[in-house]
Amino acid sequence: MRHSKLSRVKIFGALTLAACTGTLLLLFNSCSTDRAVVAPLEIEGATFVGDKSCRDCHPNISRVFPSSPHARLSSGNSQMAGQSGCESCHGPGSKHIAMAGRGGLEKFIINPGKDPEACFRCHQETRAEFHLPQHHPVIEGKMSCVQCHDPHGMDIMKPAGGLAMARQNETCAQCHREQTRPFIFEHAAMREGCTVCHSPHGSINAKMLVQRDMNLCLKCHAQMQGPSVGPGFYIGNVDHSGFLRFGTCWTAGCHTAIHSSNTQPFYFY
């Protein structure tokens, strides 16, 4: 039931036509109003005030920000407003400041911890990854970007770089304790970090693997074949030619406990 290119074009064409027609109909038929749409990251009636205004109430964040990865974009005198600095992620701050002292000021500032759209506005390739079939549920609202990333670079428990106390795999271990606990037989790949094998934002493969076949493992485990192995295919000192046709190294009952094992040095279980 593979779709031909023609049918794909038809689907795209139909969707585009429907969207354009609907938009035009709505434009022509709706009654008049002076109400404007509030685009994401805009705050109705608020204007940009600059980073200096944020420092008064948030000194602990502001003072370490120059060491954070986001400071790479912040020249302090960019011509394009709202493209760098605090308000590029938190929205224009004038109403937030005006409400200070009267309560409810959180209603007038964007919290990227609750809405990933603030992050996706610049990290558009990440947004695309979250639309792949296997992904962490950020778009679904069950997780947020700040659970894994520290945008200000000051949280000691998060490896955002900057002044943070970074530790390998610590971010993933917060939820995936089973895979990051100690074992008798440790798979050395864990030293390289989880992202050597997994694409944490999203992937087309089950378990968010970066590859779905034995190439995932052979990137490190491939070896030159000796002149006398004949048709055999050796990995380590074992002829794997009969096993590799099962597609991956962890299927067909072989290296299934690939995160490490307490009882089997080859991670069979």
Added chain:
Amino acid sequence: MRHGPNGSHLASRVARVAGVLLLSCGTLLAEPKTAESKIDESQLPPASTNRIDFARDIQPIFDTSCLRCHGPAKPKSGFRLDSRATALKGGDDGVDIVPGNSAKSPLIHFTAGLVEDMQMPPEGKGEPLTAAQIGLLRAWIDQGAPWNSAPPTNLYSVSFSPVVGGTTVSGDAKKFRELNWRPEGVNGGLGEFQLFQQTGPDTAVLLSGHALRDDHKIDLSIEQTDLGFIHSGWEEYRKYYDNLGGFRHAASTPEALSLDQDLHLTLGKAWVDFGVSLPHWPRLVFGYEYDYKRGDEASTAWGVAGTAADARNIGPASRGLREGTHVLKFDLDAEVKGVTIEDRFRGEFYSLNTHYTNSGARGPLSQNVDETDHYFQGANTIRLEKQFKNWMFASAGYLYSHLDADSSFTNVTRFFNTSFAGSAPSITLERESHVANVNLLLGPFDGLTLSGGAQTEWTRQQGFGSGNLNEIPFSRTPPLTLAIVSTTLNADYDERSAMETAALRYTKIPFTVLFAEVRLEQDSIGQTDSDLQSTGNFAENTDFSSQLTDFRVGFSTSPWRWMTFSAHYRRYENDSHYPRTGPPQPDAGGYPDFFRSRELLTDETETKLVVRPCNWLKTTLSCQFLTTDFRDDANAASNVTSHVVFSPAGNTLTGRFESEIYSIATVLTPHPRVYFTGSFSYEPSQTRDLNSHSPTIGPYHGDTYSADASSTYVLSQNADFSLGWNFSEASYAQKNGPTVVPVDIRYQEHGVEAALARRFGKNVTARLQYNFDYYHEPSSGGAADFRAHTVFATLNLRLP
């Protein structure tokens, strides 16, 4: 209301304290601290002669000029102007308002600018008050500082959104659940709810969350300013899995690969935090959290589903999982003499039970594996920060963690009609880590920021266990490897690492920032592990040392209001060496067995251009190129009994991963009532390894497309219409031989959402939403395909 910015502030504070002492002699009820001798009251603007109405005359001044710093949240100098009681109470240094005597009230002195370094509002925080405004304040104080605007008490707001709807799916409903994180069928409940009550001027209660099918969250927050808070909640949702899986040979029927199970994990946590936030006390939080996962998840440990003669159908498998973690929390935040102290303690009691059955593993062999694990881990980090100068900031941190674990393991393997029962009833593991770091941030020169840090880590880990397990397989085949023999397990791990980071940021070039960053890491690991059996031992010494270099240089510039351009180059290199000690193992072949070293080298380039030619159009273009090489240096290796040289010596490129990502995103607001955003991303990538010429392996390559678009249109004063679409498609294949399972993935996914929202009066909003989801996966023979229609109606009610 003290914002003294420099050293002279100390002198003026001493003078003010002296003034307070003098003034206190003449004032019984209050202790104004302005140095009276220095105040020339004749310079004060005259008090207004009008009868003051607080709400009309005074509150607007407070709102505009004072409450930004002297509101209930983090009031400067502890002085609050949000109620009469707090205003008359004064701040850290005494009272600021003397009812009936405005000329002696520091508030008037400060606002009139008569005290050096104590101008209120301070420079840069607001416009100075006019003489007329000061006159009103004087009159208000002289008239007794009446406060006829009652503090907010018993304010409330309620918002809840009942929702009802459902989804019909034709095709693989389980795949729909997996991809969309929600079930098919009837759904409904409360989409979101929020109850807020301000029970007093300083006390607020907030209850919020949602309650839908298989997806619940409830948050309760009780806060009292200057006392503390209670935050508690519970959330739970499901991760669904399709029960198809594996690789399906083209000649097979889809049903052959179905587990016919409702696979899902229930993920949740419950928590309660008690916080203390007394003025001038450290902020303390004591908390408890329980995290859990339970259910059955799809596993990629698939088994052979075809016949022995044609084992090209690899069928799905699942795994039962029950995991729970009790977490005790303690947080402390304090500031002592300009040093910010942050301490975090976590104590984790972890429990794990897993079970899986792989009925088709390795032909006629099946495995039934049960594992338990319990551990306690205590970890504490303490971190100190200090701003020594305007241009120098330093921090230091230390982490200690200790983990004690007990595990058990059973595995019943069946080979034809024979069972082999192995177990390791007691495995103990212990891990201890020390991590310490120091960091410095310097900005002594205008436009130049330097930051750097050093971190060192020491981790020691030991493990021991014994039991009766299957023989170590080496190169033997069943049933020789399935015999049960007594086993002793040992592991010893000792890691020392150091990391250094440095970053430079230069902003003196107009509209531009240049940056350069480097991270160096040196790691040394001493590691042995062994599985000692009467019929042959596995013992490996995987001592390891590595040097990691990760640097990045780039810039970002925005010379015009309509354009920003940024680019960076990154190189990541990790060289691992395996200093071999002792003779090579005749049969074992742990990973570094005959490898001397390994290198991982990544080159990454990324550019991004943001163009906003006009206010209603913004477009972002970006592209990223990534190449990672994996390289080994090996000794020659041969089988000591058969003398087969299975790997000659040499330095080889074992693998290469290449990808390119091209993205474009647009935000369009051509009319005040229309908003459109869209993005498109294309990524071709390829992975090949040293043996990719083999018909069994082959390079793995393909393309991934991803797009999404959404638009909102304001129909009328009360109605909005929105339309969204997201799409992804991939086509990946491996060029392998006809006897190998097909590991291709080809799919196309669409999601369309249309929604109409309308407000009815001030408090009611209704929303009608329709979704169409489509998934087509030719590589699974269409078994995972689905079409889904979803309709939801939501009513949002808001009071007051």
